[in-house]
Amino acid sequence: MLNDLRSITHSFVQEPSLEVALASLVTDIKRVLNSECCSVYLAESEQSILRLQATDGLNPDAIGVTTMSFDEGLTGWVAQREEPIKIHNAKRHPRFKNFPDVQEDNFTAFLGVPIIHRRQVLGVITIQQSQARFFDQEEEAFLVTLSAQLASSIANVSVRMKSSSPYIEHENNALVLKGVSGSTGVGIGYSYLVQTEIDLSDVSLRKVPSADIEKTRYFEAVEATRTDIKLMSERMSTHLPPQALAIFDMYLQLLEAASLGNEIVAKINESWCAVSALKIVVERYISEFEKMEDPYIRERAVDVKDLGRRLLKHLTNASSQHKTIPKAAIIIAEEVTASMLAEIPRDQIKGIVSIKGAENSHAAIMARALGIPAVMGLRDVPLLQLDGVDIIVDGYNGQVFISPVEAIVEEYKNLESEDLEFANQLKVEADEVVQTADGKRISLYINSGMGFDGEFAEQEHIEGIGLYRTEYTFMMRQRFPSEQEQQLVYQQVLGDFSEKPVVMRTLDVGGDKQLPYFPIIEDNPFLGWRGIRLTLDHPEIFLVQIRAMIKANVFTDNLHIMLPMISDIGEVDEARRLFNQAYFEVQDELQEADAGAIVPKPKFGVMLEVPSMLFQLKQLKGKVDFCSIGTNDLTQYLLAVDRNNDKVANLYDAYHPTVLNAIKMIADVTNEIGIPCSVCGELAGDPGGAMLLAGMGFTQLSMNTKNLLRVKWVLKKSNSEDLKELADDILNCTRPDQVKFRVNRYILNIGAAGILRAGK
Template sequence: MLNDLRRITHNFVQEPNLELALGNLVSDIKACLNTDVCSIYLVEDKQRLLKLQASDGLNPKAVGKTVMRFDEGLTGWVAERGEPIKVHNATNHPRFKQFTDIEEDVYSGFLGVPIMHRRQVLGVISIQQTESRHFEQQEEAFLVTLSAQLASTFANVSIRLRNVGQDSAVDHSGLVLQGVSGASGIGIGHSYLVQTKIEFSDVSLKKVAAPEPEKARYFNAVEKTKADIIQMTQRMAEQLPKDALAIFDVYQQLLDAASLGNEIVDKINQGWCAVSALKIVSEHYVAEFEKMEDPYIRERAVDVKDLSRRLLEYLTVQQGVKPTVPHSAIVIAEEVTASMLAEIPREQIKGIVSLKGAENSHAAIMARALGIPAVMGLRDVPLLSLDDTDIIVDGYSGQVFITPNETIVEEYKKLESEDIAFTDLLKREADEFAQTLCGHRVSLYINSGMGFDSDIAEQQHIEGIGLYRTEYLFMMRQRFPSESEQQSFYQQVLADFEGKPVVMRTLDVGGDKQLPYFPIVEENPFLGWRGIRLTLDHPEIFLVQVRAMIKANLMTNNLHIMLPMICDVGEVDEANRLINQAFNEVRIEVLEADPNAKLIKPKVGIMIEVPSMLFQLDKLKGKVDFCSIGTNDLTQYLLAVDRNNDKVASLYDSYHPTVLAAIKRIADMTKDAGIPCSVCGELAGDPGGAMLLTGMGFTQLSMNTQNVLRVKWVLKKAQLECLEQLVEDVLHCNRPDQVKFRVNRTILNIGAASLLRAGK
């Protein structure tokens, strides 16, 4: 039966029309198991109801109309119990219920299996036989296996059947795809597919006798690609802030000889043709980036692929006539890139849909900077099925509506206008500082890693950088950056934020977040050689970085140094010893050049992200100047969940009561110890999370730039006493959903409903 399983699964996934796919599926199952009837029931959204969505054997007029509760009939019993049920004589069973419109009273043999995805019942597949039939275990196992294989498809490509009126006909056109939000907002328009003309999978490796002509071809392709990027930069200069525009600087850096260029030339010198050399080097870097744990760094694989494809097109002369862009374009691609967006007039882009990618991709960063709604990470969706169709992008829920009916369109047009008004409101209040309704001040900082935030630094309401990820500088090299290179890089960041604190995290790599030139192979990278463990084992790396930071700070004196992945006080002691050593070395150098110079030692703090530190907080007094909670890793380690593993990612939730209790414990203990403590994880950038953290007593939150205005807005509507009561309430909850219900209820009560979704 293995071949039948493969064939049926393949046919279902490849059919773009879900109604046809379901119809073919029930017919294939019926034929394969030699039964009289096969039917599929799907759970109505957020209700304990099953609706008949496809059948081969029952009354076709009942499809899309017959609805049953979980406590009705044998099919409902399958959904209620969440396990397979076999009945050889259904009509005599006490759970049998006759639904006259589907005409199933003539069938006796029954086998039903649930469609389960992440503990949730999505529907039921049932087969029936006219005569009494004892279905065999192999038949049950076949149906269970098929259901398990198709469950993710049902979860990600679901039908939302909406009634226009209470008695009106059902509209089967409303296909809804579920992804993740890349940029909030509502986009209504027509699909514009962007497909790459050639892929590296189409390239065969080939060697040549003469390297010089190949190098000339490569350099010519580089110059043409650089010219493209310059044009993109000029085109977007008036629409993007400098930090977002710096995405194209990254592209230029990748093209430089010091990045990809030297290695490609080396491969050509070894006898490979230009195309083969490009393939070898780019695929190596893509593979290395995709291994990284840090989602921001991991998304740089997309940039390398995008740039390499452009070079490949010039090397293979694949340019052609581009299709006409619709006036209201929803840009769709297997993997939307920043350069794709730069080639389309901004006023024509109404939304973005990327089958791959995440909120940290450059496309998502640009989308947020341009104010374009974006949904990323759709799965099991054939790209061509989205061609030439009307689409709505809901950047709040991560949903994409395909060929929506008029009722849905009108609903989203209203939400779109309300959303625009809300965004304008946020911008009008952009220059104000964050404080609660009762005047309690909360300092908002940003998380950064690219070093292109000078425009943001000028905004007074942003009070500094709470987390600067220095590893990005190391990732963009083919060797460890020198002390002078690091000093120059850090100096620019500190100068941009002169007068405001900049918290620079020391090198945080290791495990599966590898440097291309310093590979580490481990069976369990999340619990491996990473962060401070690596740099303490290699003090020559740590000392060079700290010396560069201290030298960069000479003119501005706004540097704070933060140590990542600290799990015991002994690591703090050793790191402090090395920092003191570096400081004294720099002090001697400075005083030799200028005996009157004054050198101020930067403040030193730690990230609290390893659970063991919860039991050593009282020992930090006198050893650190500050702490910052990294909620991402803290959540991951407390719940033992790999947040990058989609099979368990749903269990990763910073709203888990255990996580919140741990954060509250940190807040209380650091306050008692007199150690300033902030939060720099994703929870701080979530409006509801910011409310909870403020209620716990935190007065400094650091977040991605695009979250600042929303966090500030919700805090301005709340009373501190209300937030403190909310914290007390949620700490008595048992599950994350209970916490979220109370947080959302508070958001509604303070008049901030616009944060929960589009509209008011």
Template sequence: MLHVLRRIVLEVGAASNLAEALEIIVRRVKQELTIDVCSVYLREPEANGQRLLLMASEGLNPDSVGTVVMNTGEGLVGLVAERAEPVNLENAPDHPRFKYFPETGEERYHAFLGVPIIHNRRLLGVLVAQQRERRRFDDEHVAFLITLAAQLAGAISHAELIGEVGKRREEIQQDNLQIAGIPGAAGVAVGQGVVAYALADLESVPDRDAESVENEETAFREAVKEVQDELIEIKDRMEDVLPMEERLLFDAYVMMLGSDSLVNGTVDRIRGGSWAPAALRDTVRESTRNFEDMDDPYLRERASDVRDIGRRILMRLQSHVREPEEFPEHTILLGEDVTATQLAEVPPDRLAAVVSSRGTGSSHVAILARAMGIPAVMGVADLPVGRLEGRQIVVDGYRGNLYIQPTAELLEEFKHLQDEEKELAEGLRDLAQEPAITQDGVEVPVYANSGLLADIAPSIQSGADGIGLYRTEVPFMIRERFPGEDEQTQIYREILKSFNPRPVTLRTLDVGGDKALPYFPVTEDNPFLGWRGIRITLDHPEIFLTQLRAMLRASQGLSNLHILFPMISSLGELKGAMQLLQRARDELLDEHYVIPVPKVGVMVEVPSAVYLSEALARRVDFLSVGTNDLVQYLLAVDRNNPRVADLYNGLHPAVLHALDQTAQGAHRAGKTISVCGEMAADPASVILLLGMEIDALSVNVAALARVKWVIRSFSRERCRELLRQCVRMEEPAAIRALLDNALVQAGLGGLVRAGKA
């Protein structure tokens, strides 16, 4: 059964539209379970999900497909939908909920098994099996249908998003089609979709119209010829390595490349108006599906050969890389899993927003988007990426929504919102240069988070009081090897000099988890609980000492270096890091460098550091809370997993208690504490951080002026009062509502939307 399930799921995944996918499901289930009828009913979006429509059937009257409609509480299918659990009946007509639909001809069937199709807690439809004879379906049949329904729910939801669920089988282009995701970076944008896709990955190729059918066909035929020549060359090269029988495989590949199904099928699709990569993608899908349907195991395996050939041709087609001027003026970059590199390929003046199927508001691409001041929506799990190339899109980074094919009315509404944002940003520009002083006279430094030398000038111009977090791993990640001591010294020196005498906090190398170095791979089953941060650098003192020496050398003649150790979870780790820091300084002193003693801090990111906050603070100069990871670990929520993203909440009562406890521990030890995670940029959270008497905040440059506005609009005493109310509350939503109301009362209503991102 497991093998059959995999085969069906693969076939459905390769279907070109929803109707084809559903027909595959009903045909294969009827065949594999040896039953008389298999049907799929889906909820109708047009009826707000209150009605079920028969969308596909193998066994019922074909004329009933697309016409039989029932309410979700009507009949046995409605009973399955209502209960959201399987219904298994020996004789369906005997059940009080049985309802006869003459057009289906189902009075001949007695045995009934219906299972719900559920995706992300939402009922999409019902999968039904029926038999003429009276019988209860056995446990194996029930388990098979439940498993299949769960596997197919995502594919059906995906098809629903592109407007294919409805009474018409053809694709429906809906106006204002709303797709929900996770807020990644605040703001709104209107622009044109551009799909970022992995090279040589057929499945990620987007739909796109051919600009010139003749040019696309020529490019495809040239790519085929180049792959043929390549395979012949490989075969000749293998003459002394492989026997003749094995080398015949390459002849088979060359024959495939000359086959009518592959070449002519692709050319026909190109002449139908598709660009060559998408035409090739669809042809390869069709060919592989034909092979996978074959009973002979040897022939079924040929499907992988077709995919390999398809990837080789695609690589040749992709030799042309999109030039900067080819990006539209307002590019909405979309992808299955948008990377920082793909983001960087778009000229900043043309990038309007970013949308990713994977990731959450705490993903590094979302953090980068916030630093760039562009809206982002993450975790749009069912985003039909391939269909959005060139489509007009509205991105609402506040609520985490996309709107495809917006109407003129909706565009007008969002453009008005854009104007309001621009007006607010301009109004805050002068405020950013002023110190952030509460209404009762407490100055709270607001620093900038950074990771690139290119961020230095914007950070200085923004009015930042210094750099509260410089992510030193970024220069490591953009190289093909570990940077040497001199290279690192030059980078750190430039940052320190630019801000002197304002403080600059350099965090030591923090890789692992979701931050990988291409030349230092760390492969683990559970990377967030694995070898990362200080654990790696303590295990590799040769890397750590080089970096510490570079930091210290860069500080000669300056007095603004602060060094921050990430992912400290025990006093032993801190002791090891301090010993290596002292060793690096002693070595440099022996080499006659004049090195001032830097201030040293610990990053509080794991629960154990919360409970050790006072003990850690006694041994260093300051604590800095990284709320992104701390929230993740406290709530056991992977911040990059969209399935649990709604559980990731910085205003969770447990998080607030942990932060308050950490602040108290630092102050009992007589040391300062700052917050450098994304909570420091959330206006509502800033109120509570002020109430906890956090000494400084560090945020991305785009949020700096708004954070200063919050600080200048409240007194410390008012923030303490709000904190006292919040820590007695049990629900994050109630805490958010209370703080949003406080912002509105303080005249900061324009920041309430930003807080929701």
């Protein structure tokens, strides 16, 4: 049945109309399983209601009319229990309920399978038979497999249909897309799509008022594609035999009006935009070719797909070339990168929407560092659906409003105003030192390296840089930066903070941070060649960076060098050897030029983020001058959750008792052996997390600048003994929600509710 599964799934995905796709689906299932009836019920948005959407065997007049709750009938029971149910004689079952409109009196045997996507029931597929019997395991397995394959597509199509349907079920008729919060705040603006490579699967169907404009766009794309193909044919003519060059002639024939052209123009005349028309026609051709038994004809699907991509590229490029960046831009991308943000003036970026990513992905951390509201992980939303529309980014609730009505815009403008008022309120005491209500001193540092502004150095409440991410110096270039280039960058930072400590982390790439000129392709990048592992394997890169840092530190003597991704003491020893080598090289070089030159030796430390180091902490004594906890990766590795994978992002939680107990262990051991330990992960920048860390005994916390004043505000309202009791209490919890409840209760008790929600 594997071929049947593939064929049914492919046909469903290629069909642009949900109504037609479902109608074909029930007919195909009925045929393959040789059943007498097949029906599909879809769940109403955010309600426990099922509505009959397609059937082959029941009364067709009941489609779109008959509804049932999850506690009604056998079909509702399938949705309620979220598992397959098969009944040999449905009418005798206590859960059976007769719905007269569907006219199912002739059917006795019943099999229902839920359609579930990301733990949400989207609907139910049922098959029925007049003869009383149990459907066999093979039939059940087929339906379960098919429903799992279709779930993502049904979720995708449902969102797409809602965006153009007059029967939108969201509040005030606004389409709301749900992701996860990447950075809190409210962003109101106009979408600016930053396109990388897109595919026909990224296209959402859209109709337009003017067919003439779209036909002109299509004809221009055809001419550009025809030129590309002729140039390719000419380039390859000296390398390929004539019979192999025939492929280019076939591409040119497909571009002619008599082939794809007339059908695409016909779809444009039906008011589809040029990109939508291309998608409809090309995907139908692909589907038809792939169903062919002849392998030669079946392979033509690949050619049509390739040609479709080429046409799509010219259609979308033509649109993007004339785009200007809106004054209030909401950046939309498949995956937001540092280079994307660097190309757009900071004051024009009002929000970020990243289709990929999760709460603690690299893109989310960048957004928080820049203080930009962001929503991540909008899975199964066609990218082009978000292009050229008014958008509101609700970074508090992880929501994106598409083309919101005026009432929603006004509501969020008020919220935005309250946020600004609260931020100004926090600035009143900005330059006071941070100490708890009972006088315990806590030092607050910033995480920097991207979007860094020297003016922060003059703000008294910022006591230094607890984490300077040097990788951005590498990521924003087309090659490895030279020693002199690095030295100038580091010198500027150290000079700006000349009276304050600066902790610079050595190159930390790999995982979700890639260099464009040194890509690392791995199956498990977070468990692979990253951080110190890479730089120890390439001492020529490591030594150049350390030398640049030491030279930059000559006049300020405020540098601390920190190693990322340390997993055993051997790495510390080897890195220390190279560090000493670089130091003596620089000392010899500078003293050769000036015999009296004094070269200060930076402090040497490590990041604690790999769980193996929890069991080697005492061995750090005498080897390092300090350490800092990176809670992001420590959480990821302790919980075995890829923080960039939105399918499991809900399992990533730094408030997990396991993570908090590990952090408390580090606090106790480093205190015992006399090594200063700070926290520079995202947990330190969370006001509730900062309170817990202070309660565990940490006196140095580093965070993004946006959260620093919020953390300071709650710490000044807290009592150190109360924080210690709170930290001790939560270490006995078993779930993250229990921890958050206790933390939020404490925040409310000290009158700091403003940090728990949007507004003031």
